[in-house]
Amino acid sequence: MPTREPPDPRPHRARPLPPDLARRLYRLMLTARMIDTEAVALQRQGVFPAYVSLRGQEAAQVGSAAAMDPERDFAFPTYRELAVALTLGVDMVGYLASHRALWHGGLYDPMASRFAPINAVVGGPVPHAVGWALGERLAGRTGVAVSYFGDGASSEGDVHEAMNLAGVLTAPVVFVCQNNRWALSVPNERQIAGGSVAARAAGYGMAGVTVDGDDLAAVHDATRAALERARSGGGPTLIEALTYRAGPHSTSDDTSRYRDPAEERAWADRDPLVRTRAALEAAGAADAAFFAAAEAECRAEAERIRDGVSAAPEPPGTDLFDHVFREPAPHLAAQRRVWEEEVR
Amino acid sequence: MSPTATAGTAAAATAATAAERGRAAAPPAHLTMRDALNRALDTALAEDPATLVFGEDVGRLGGVFRVTDGLQRRHGADRVFDTPIAESGIVGLAVGLAMNGWRPVPEIQFDGFAYPAVDQIVNQMARMHYRSRGTAPMPITLRVPSFGGIQAPEHHGESLEALFAHVPGLRVAAPADPLDAYHLLLQSIRGDDPVVFLEPKSRYWDRAPLPEGGLAAAPELPVGASRVVRPGRHATLVAWGAMVRRCLAAADLAAEDGVELEVVDLRWLKPLDADAVAASAARTRRAVVVHEAPLTAGLGGEVAALVTERAFRDLAAPVQRVTGFDVPYPAGPLEPQYLPTVDRILFAVQRTLEY
Numbered sequence: 001m002p003t004r005e006p007p008d009p010r011p012h013r014a015r016p017l018p019p020d021l022a023r024r025l026y027r028l029m030l031t032a033r034m035i036d037t038e039a040v041a042l043q044r045q046g047v048f049p050a051y052v053s054l055r056g057q058e059a060a061q062v063g064s065a066a067a068m069d070p071e072r073d074f075a076f077p078t079y080r081e082l083a084v085a086l087t088l089g090v091d092m093v094g095y096l097a098s099h100r101a102l103w104h105g106g107l108y109d110p111m112a113s114r115f116a117p118i119n120a121v122v123g124g125p126v127p128h129a130v131g132w133a134l135g136e137r138l139a140g141r142t143g144v145a146v147s148y149f150g151d152g153a154s155s156e157g158d159v160h161e162a163m164n165l166a167g168v169l170t171a172p173v174v175f176v177c178q179n180n181r182w183a184l185s186v187p188n189e190r191q192i193a194g195g196s197v198a199a200r201a202a203g204y205g206m207a208g209v210t211v212d213g214d215d216l217a218a219v220h221d222a223t224r225a226a227l228e229r230a231r232s233g234g235g236p237t238l239i240e241a242l243t244y245r246a247g248p249h250s251t252s253d254d255t256s257r258y259r260d261p262a263e264e265r266a267w268a269d270r271d272p273l274v275r276t277r278a279a280l281e282a283a284g285a286a287d288a289a290f291f292a293a294a295e296a297e298c299r300a301e302a303e304r305i306r307d308g309v310s311a312a313p314e315p316p317g318t319d320l321f322d323h324v325f326r327e328p329a330p331h332l333a334a335q336r337r338v339w340e341e342e343v344r
Numbered sequence: 345m346s347p348t349a350t351a352g353t354a355a356a357a358t359a360a361t362a363a364e365r366g367r368a369a370a371p372p373a374h375l376t377m378r379d380a381l382n383r384a385l386d387t388a389l390a391e392d393p394a395t396l397v398f399g400e401d402v403g404r405l406g407g408v409f410r411v412t413d414g415l416q417r418r419h420g421a422d423r424v425f426d427t428p429i430a431e432s433g434i435v436g437l438a439v440g441l442a443m444n445g446w447r448p449v450p451e452i453q454f455d456g457f458a459y460p461a462v463d464q465i466v467n468q469m470a471r472m473h474y475r476s477r478g479t480a481p482m483p484i485t486l487r488v489p490s491f492g493g494i495q496a497p498e499h500h501g502e503s504l505e506a507l508f509a510h511v512p513g514l515r516v517a518a519p520a521d522p523l524d525a526y527h528l529l530l531q532s533i534r535g536d537d538p539v540v541f542l543e544p545k546s547r548y549w550d551r552a553p554l555p556e557g558g559l560a561a562a563p564e565l566p567v568g569a570s571r572v573v574r575p576g577r578h579a580t581l582v583a584w585g586a587m588v589r590r591c592l593a594a595a596d597l598a599a600e601d602g603v604e605l606e607v608v609d610l611r612w613l614k615p616l617d618a619d620a621v622a623a624s625a626a627r628t629r630r631a632v633v634v635h636e637a638p639l640t641a642g643l644g645g646e647v648a649a650l651v652t653e654r655a656f657r658d659l660a661a662p663v664q665r666v667t668g669f670d671v672p673y674p675a676g677p678l679e680p681q682y683l684p685t686v687d688r689i690l691f692a693v694q695r696t697l698e699y
Contacts (some may be wrong), residue, residue, distance in 0.1 A: 023380070040439045048609070051430065073609045074441075074443075074444075103477065104475055105475035105476055105477070107477070108474050109477075109479055110479060110480060111443070111476070111480060112479075114478075116480075117472070117475040117476045117480070118476075119468075121463060121467050124367070124436070124463060124464065124467055125468075126433075126436070126469070127432070127433045127436025127439070127440065127464070128435055128436055128439045128443065129440060130433075130436070130437055130438035130440060130442040131436060131437035131438060131439060131440020131442075131443070131444070131448075132440035132441070132443055132444045133440070134440070134441060135440065135441045135443075135444030135445065135446050138396075138423075138446070139421050139444075139445075145440070147412065157432065157460075158432050158433065158436060158463070158464070161428075161430040161432055161433030161436070162433055162436065164428055165427065165428060165430060165433045165437060166429065168427075168428055186499070222444050231679055319477075322478065323473060323476075323478040324474050324480075324512055324513055325475050325513070325515075325537045326473065326478070326536040326537055327472070327535050327537050327567070329615050330513075330568065330615055331615040331616070331618075332615075335622075
């Protein structure tokens with residue numbers, strides 16, 4: 001197997017995005033932020049049992065997902081990829097249904113959406129992306145799998161196995177590690193020996209790229225380049241997008257027990273929404289009227305999604321049994337009869 | 345009579361005939377379980393271009409037991425391929441391939457190495473169809489050379505059926521003889537649900553006469569069905585995998601004393617053919633379940649419960665269990681003392697008869 005690209009964990013920089021694309025992606029980021037804010041509120045109101053906020057990671061998610069071809073590519077998320085889902089056009093009411101605990105994997109159609117079911121085992125979906133990608137290569141198709149995971153997941157054995165498999169099999173897959181600095185309560189220093197996830201790419205014979213994950217253009221450009229490389233047979237890429245988890249791990253978490261509030265205040269200056277807006281203004285790509293309209297329209301969209309998930313019907317009890325197997329299973333049929341007679 | 349029970353006699357007859365004719369024997373019209381599994385994989389690869397076979401050493405080498413011998417040559421290195429030593433990754437790869445429309449048949453080289461893949465098997469392969477509300481296809485057949493009896497190193501003699509039978513979303517199958525292995529594996533591969541397929545490695549070299557018309561003409565049972573491999577009327581022995589032949593040996597000995605034992609090969613361990621097993625136990629009024637796995641929380645307890653629930657009034661004795669002991673699978677010289685022996689099976693039969 002020939003060695004491919006030499007490792008390149010250097011910071012990736014990019015030119016500004018074309019204005020129309022930048023405006024479109026800013027609106028996606030803003031919508032994601034507003035949906036996220038509504039979701040936290042829904043948890044506080046008792047509508048969601050718990051919620052995991054992506055606040056602070058909007059540029060990393062929108063920038064990377066917007067580089068994908070929604071007709072050909074397929075995303076494999078874990079559970080904090082709301083803005084990836086939004087960018088790929090996933091039904092967001094169905095997405096948030098997972099957080100309302102209506103169905104673990106979400107109520108959207110993952111196959112039609114090309115966005116795998118929400119997965120709470122953080123390393124688990126990474127080898128799935130490699131398998132899906134290998135399937136593309138074997139079929140002679142040109143789709144690329146994009147695997148989303150975090151700095152915490154980078155410690156999982158499955159991530160190592162997946163990356164090694166991707167290298168050996170020349171699978172068209174892009175690994176996007178959103179390094180948000182905190183794996184629940186554990187900081188990078190206690191998580192990543194060597195200090196860099198991207199540098200590990202060298203060991204798998206694949207390209208490794210570190211990118212400012214709060215720089216929308218840089219993330220988009222790095223992902224676009226990695227997708228092109230994979231699509232043209234150049235194999236996998238590992239992108240480490242350095243970002244920040246601005247909120248707690250989940251609504252059940254208390255960051256004051258493990259991190260300095262000053263750190264969170266310092267982050268506010270590099271909020272990807274603030275930075276993207278400043279970049280749009282500096283480039284003359286958007287004016288006050290655009291931002292006012294975006295604010296109103298994105299808020300309306302977030303509220304529509306909020307109302308939709310709040311009103312979504314609970315699944316019928318038959319859902320307990322309906323999707324376990326495709327083929328008949330007499331033991332489940334018998335248990336379903338018990339449910340019909342004694343529970344329903 | 346079962347194919348297994350007639351195999352020895354038929355083999356002897358064929359050899360004698362060739363010797364009497366004083367010329368070289370014709371190519372033996374026999375095959376081993378390894379051959380049968382190999383032919384089933386060959387058939388599956390030939391009939392469906394979505395079928396893929398992969399795992400450690402399954403390609404050029406043909407597998408450590410040669411079950412995949414020649415498949416890469418015949419079907420190409422894209423469809424039959426070697427992977428790195430990464431059991432979790434192998435199963436994870438299968439999940440992703442299945443989501444992309446493939447029909448993966450991955451192999452875990454030895455039973456004990458399925459443990460590193462348990463997350464992918466239990467949390468992912470078994471649940472992805474459910475998690476996706478039936479939209480993500482998951483037609484994976486995970487082949488696992490299983491059970492003990494070959495004096496192998498540690499982690500090469502484990503019985504995992506209770507672990508995987510306990511997992512919602514998995515089907516579990518284990519063949520006991522060559523002809524049945526062919527159809528059981530093909531049915532597992534053709535089915536659209538994930539199957540953990542436990543191959544009794546100590547039976548890979550068991551031989552059976554090839555039926556006229558070839559393997560495809562061998563009797564094929566419905567998916568999920570158990571089978572009576574030896575009819576009897578005094579007690580029922582329930583077993584699967586390598587223990588079926590041992591139960592047949594016990595039945596042979598019992599017959600010398602006039603005790604007619606019925607032997608049921610479970611074949612499918614999840615879902616389990618509870619009604620048929622209970623019907624046999626109700627007929628004979630006594631049941632002994634035999635497995636290699638340790639006693640506590642083994643599948644024998646499940647069989648005993650299912651039989652008792654269905655046939656309590658017909659039973660003349662409590663269901664007996666003859667199993668491995670609750671100890672880690674032992675090394676060579678202790679292995680025969682750990683595995684259920686013919687004597688232990690017959691002692692259990694005696695307890696049910698004298699109850």
